Amino acid sequence: MSISAFSRTASLHLALAAATLFWAAPAPLTAQQPTLSGQHILQLTQQYLAAAPKRFITSPGHDAAENFIKAHFQPEMAHGQFVTDAFYPTTPIGQIPMRNYIVKYPGKKDGVIVIASHYETNYPLKDIPFVGANDGACTTALLIAMGEYFRAHPPEGYSVWLVFDDGEEAVHEWSATDSLYGTRHLAAKWSGDGTLGHIKAFLLADMIGDRDLDILEESQSTPWLRDDLRKAAAETHHSANVFQTKAAEEDDHLPFLQRGVPSIDIIDVDYGPHTTKMPDGYHHTAQDTIDKISARSLQTSADLFMAMIRLVNQR
Numbered sequence: 001m002s003i004s005a006f007s008r009t010a011s012l013h014l015a016l017a018a019a020t021l022f023w024a025a026p027a028p029l030t031a032q033q034p035t036l037s038g039q040h041i042l043q044l045t046q047q048y049l050a051a052a053p054k055r056f057i058t059s060p061g062h063d064a065a066e067n068f069i070k071a072h073f074q075p076e077m078a079h080g081q082f083v084t085d086a087f088y089p090t091t092p093i094g095q096i097p098m099r100n101y102i103v104k105y106p107g108k109k110d111g112v113i114v115i116a117s118h119y120e121t122n123y124p125l126k127d128i129p130f131v132g133a134n135d136g137a138c139t140t141a142l143l144i145a146m147g148e149y150f151r152a153h154p155p156e157g158y159s160v161w162l163v164f165d166d167g168e169e170a171v172h173e174w175s176a177t178d179s180l181y182g183t184r185h186l187a188a189k190w191s192g193d194g195t196l197g198h199i200k201a202f203l204l205a206d207m208i209g210d211r212d213l214d215i216l217e218e219s220q221s222t223p224w225l226r227d228d229l230r231k232a233a234a235e236t237h238h239s240a241n242v243f244q245t246k247a248a249e250e251d252d253h254l255p256f257l258q259r260g261v262p263s264i265d266i267i268d269v270d271y272g273p274h275t276t277k278m279p280d281g282y283h284h285t286a287q288d289t290i291d292k293i294s295a296r297s298l299q300t301s302a303d304l305f306m307a308m309i310r311l312v313n314q315r
C-alpha cells in the first residue's frame with residue numbers, strides 16, 4: 001500500500017492521525033517491521049552470479065559486478081545518494097584500481113549506521129571455478145535488498161549507509177598489508193574528513209547465506225553490538241542460529257574497530273563439512289555455489305540486520 005493510493009485529504013488525515021499517535025506514544029521505532037524477503041535476496045544472488053560469476057580484481061567480471069550494483073541504484077544516483085570511492089592500492093601484483101560504493105539513505109537523527117559487504121572474489125582463486133555464492137555474492141544481494149527497502153521506507157532514526165567494499169580478499173596471501181584494501185582505505189579517508197565521528201555502528205555482513213546458519217560470536221567485535229545481536233536474535237526468534245561458537249575473525253570490521261568505531265562482524269565461518277580434502281569446508285573452494293545457501297538463512301540474516309538497526313537506534 002502506498003500513500004499515492006489515497007487522496008490528498010486522506011493523506012492529511014493520516015498525517016494528523018500519525019502526529020496524534022506520535023504525541024500519545026513517542027516514536028515507536030520498533031513499529032517498523034522488516035519486510036525483506038529471503039527468497040528475493042536469493043534471486044538477487046542468482047542474478048549477481050549470472051552477471052559476474054568470477055569477479056576478481058582486474059577481471060572483466062569485476063566490472064560486471066560493479067555494473068550490476070550500479071544498475072540497482074539508479075534512483076540513488078539520480079539524487080546524489082550514490083558515491084563512488086575510487087582508490088589505487090599497492091598490491092603484490094602492482095597498483096590496482098579498486099572501487100568502494102556507498103549508498104546513503106538519510107534519516108531523521110544525527111548519526112549513521114553503516115552496513116557493509118565486500119563484493120569481489122579472490123584473485124588467487126582466479127583459475128578455479130570459484131564464484132563465492134556465500135562469500136561476497138549473497139551479502140551483496142542482501143545490501144541491494146536493504147537499499148530497496150530504505151528507498152521505499154526512509155530511515156526514521158539514524159541514516160543508513162550501505163557500503164559495497166572492494167579488495168577484502170588477499171591478492172597473494174592474507175596479511176595486514178595484503179587484505180581489507182577497501183575498508184582500510186575507507187576508514188582512513190573517513191578518519192581524515194571527520195565522517196568516522198558520525199558513525200554510530202558499523203555492521204558487517206559476510207558468509208551468512210549458509211544453509212546451516214550459525215553466526216559466530218566474533219570476539220573482537222564491540223561488546224554492546226554483540227549484546228544487541230543476541231537481543232536481535234531473541235526478538236526475531238533466531239537464537240538457535242546465533243552465537244553457538246565464539247572466535248576471533250579477521251575481516252572488514254577491523255579497520256573501523258581499530259579507529260574506535262563500534263563494529264561487529266556478522267559472519268558464519270563454519271561452512272560445509274570439514275574433510276581432509278577440504279579442511280575449511282566450502283570456504284574458498286569451487287563448492288561455494290548457490291545450492292549451499294538458502295532463502296531461509298538469508299531471511300534470518302535479513303531479519304537480524306533489520307533488528308540490529310532498530311536496536312542501535314534505541315540506544
Ligand SMILES: [Zn+2]
Nearest residue numbers: 122135169284
Ligand atoms: Zn573470502
